[in-house]
Amino acid sequence: MTINCKGKLIDLSSPKVMGILNVTPDSFYDGGGHKNEAEILKHVEQMLNEGATFIDVGAYSSRPNADHVSETDELKRIIPIINLILKAFPETLLSIDTFRSQVAKACIDAGACMINDISAGKLDDHMLQTIAKLRVPYIMMHMRGTPQTMQQQTNYTNLVKDVLFYFSERIAKAKDLGIADVIIDPGFGFAKTLEQNFELLNQLELFKIIEKPLLVGISRKSMIYKTLETSAKEALNGTSVLNTVSLQKGASILRVHDVKEAMECIKLTRLLDC
Structure with missing residues (x-):
């Protein structure tokens, strides 16, 4: 699966x-944490050195x-930020967290390689066509509504x-347009209660x-x-526990x-017979 x-x-x-x-002032965990170019580059370098294959850059907070x-x-x-990172670390594989087709195109033109869309194209009617033309990998996430309204849309017949079904419909549209590389994200925390997560x-x-790579963002x-x-600041151990569970259940990207x-x-999970 490549x-x-x-x-x-x-x-x-x-x-x-x-x-x-995150280069937003209001993200739930690290909003406003990167105050200047030096801090951004230091953080990116640390993540790359620690083994990150991709860096996901977001400039629109999608917290509730x-x-x-x-x-x-x-x-x-x-x-x-794209220009800054690629000047310092030219081989970096940048994913762009956006639901807007014009932002997606501008970022790919600037050197990013992948789009991570929280709406799977539902918040911008031009997104899927844009991805098809750009010929880049596309992460489609499950969400209802918008970040401003999603927590009022948690009623499901069968979660x-x-x-x-949502993914089958979105993937079919992507396939019809010729989008080759699709990754799915179930959207933990997006239009879902704690119990539903x-x-x-x-x-x-x-x-x-679905036979597509699975991204988990918890x-x-x-x-x-x-x-x-x-609190979010004290949730690292819990994150590691649930990331381990996710890997055992088939996650391709954390x-x-x-x-x-x-x-x-x-x-560690590589050594287990999952």
Whole structure:
């Protein structure tokens, strides 16, 4: 199971780590944490040295009830960061966390190699066509509504079946347009209650039926720290536990804030007969 990133084939049959770089002032864990170029480059270098295959850059916070950011402001935030990173680390495989087709195109033109869309094309009617033209890997996530409304849309007939149907429909549209490399993300925390997140994780192996690489992004999320009655800052151990479970159930990519610990999860689970 491979994806093509700027002519480089990445084998996802061996799980990979995607390090998170938020350049927003209001992300739930590290919002506003990178205050200048030196700090950004130091953080990226650390994630690469610790084993990250991809760096996922986001300039629009998708936490529940996040403030809306204009397309112009998103581009003003993210393009200089792409240029900064690729000047310092030219071989970096940058994923761009955006649901806007024009932002996606501008970022790929600037040197990024992959798009990570929380809406699977549902928030921008031009996204799938844009991805098809760009010929880049595309991460499609399950979500209902928008980051501002998703937590009011948690009623499902059957959660796992509904999410599987969602992906079958979105993948069919992508296939019709000729999009070759699709990765699916069940969307932990997006239009799902705490209990639904664990229901989804408990049945994660069922997503193998889709026959697409599976990305899991549960790093320091509220499903961990609310369950443990702690905070995002104290949720690293819980993150490692659930990342391990995710790997055992078929995750191909772990999207995380803490690359070193995620790599340790991968190294240890490789030695198990899962």
